[in-house]
Amino acid sequence: MVLVCASSTLPLTNSVPFTSHISTTPFGSSFLFNNRYTSNVSVFVCHAKKKITFVDRILDYIEGGPKLRKWYGAPGLFEKDDTSTSDDGGEDYPEDEVRDAVLVTDGDSEMGQMVILSLIVNKSRVKALVKDKRVALEAFGNYVESMVGDTSDNRFLKKALRGVSTIICPNEGFISSVGSLQGVKHVILLSQLSVYSGKIGIQSMMKSNAKKLAEKDESVLRSSGIPHTIIRTGELQDTPGGKQGFNFDKGCAGSGSISKEDAAFVCVKALEFVPQTGFIFEVANGENKVSDWKECLAALMEKSS
Template identity: 75%
Template structure:
């Protein structure tokens, strides 16, 4: 039986990790690789089969599912400490100078919430998520995400959920936090479809009137919170693969355009690196513009008048 030395295995794992990061930065969709053959002379050959193209989010899901197995096989430590569901609640009073390095995703078990989490996993950041089913979230994301279940109207639970959180991402039109309970949070990102609802007319306008009122209410609450915020008004959501189209940020594009759900989640995560001094609102839909530097792009939009 041919043996592969530990240095070769390390090289393989390093290559896999590097390949994942490269894939997330390219617009092309890679193919699924297949078999690693170990030859009798201790060399190896990698054979790829282009049977099915994978979307970016498919790759992340494969990485989540395969990563723990590979680490276990080759004796590497877990990326994050395992979640201990039996840990007792910690003290309610937290130090004012605590390190805030986490991103909290609200409604983390919704479709859009899961897409935001998948985009966050490839960033070097600590992820927390509010979910309805903690067990399902643990099975889906493992130790990559600190999933929390509880009543957000309960001040004790809310303080625990917000511990160490610097940014909150609200992937749906849903903002139930009370302003007085957000002390220490530095940035809130809200994904809004207010422009889509406002652009409807006739029967469609009547059908979407309640959703429009909720969107207006959520944006109003966020604006009055006193916390730096980013409101991303997107075009109508489409169930298409992300990364295949460019973007447009023209005024009115959200009301008349559309955007892949995966792309909308991706834009939310890019907004993490561009924190406004007070408030920042912009529109986005799929278009022809290819963005190579998101921080530069969003900073330019922020500096435009009437933004």
């Protein structure tokens, strides 16, 4: 038997497919092949494992890699299990508590996951409302404080909002279904209302419920008195982000489209600009390259006023 360790550029012929999930040596995966010149000779090709960093995993996702990444050995940022409200006892949190977290609603939805990953890259403290905490832990490790509960329960909602400065809603339905958001300083709503309003025929019927939820969310948010940013995007597309610029012209959301990754990126960039009252703008992919998002959003607000 001959053991051959080679680089990935070594030409190999008549080999069976590489099986990456089977590791028979300490160096990584291997495979066995035979041909007419190497009868009864087992050849193992070994590749030294390259350590994949957390940042590499995030960047790989954003550039089109697998949607959920699992990593281990993350720092124990959130040791306490926050899925239970049994020990709350109606506790009143001090008004001067530090509020530096961003709460993502629908954290296990596709858009929610993309917003969370953008927030992690942004080095934000992230909390997320999810349906399955174990899945969220496998996906994001302890970089996200995941919470499971009924948001119509005031005790759970109060606990979920502890330490939260900003809420990002990547899907419709949350704002119109909860009670008081006391203490929250900024709400960012990703709205598809312009897209739903542009649907006709059977597509309009299919999106009628989503449209009603989006309309109600926007209405409740506008009357809430909480500083808010409503981002009306073009139709969301499963295309890689960061490849195109942006379009902020009036009507672009109804006629244009935007990468889901870019939409999540815009939500996170909206953290940089907190309006005094309310702010609504449209965005789709286009030719405009933005270098300073705070300045861009300020200009859009001035233009819309």
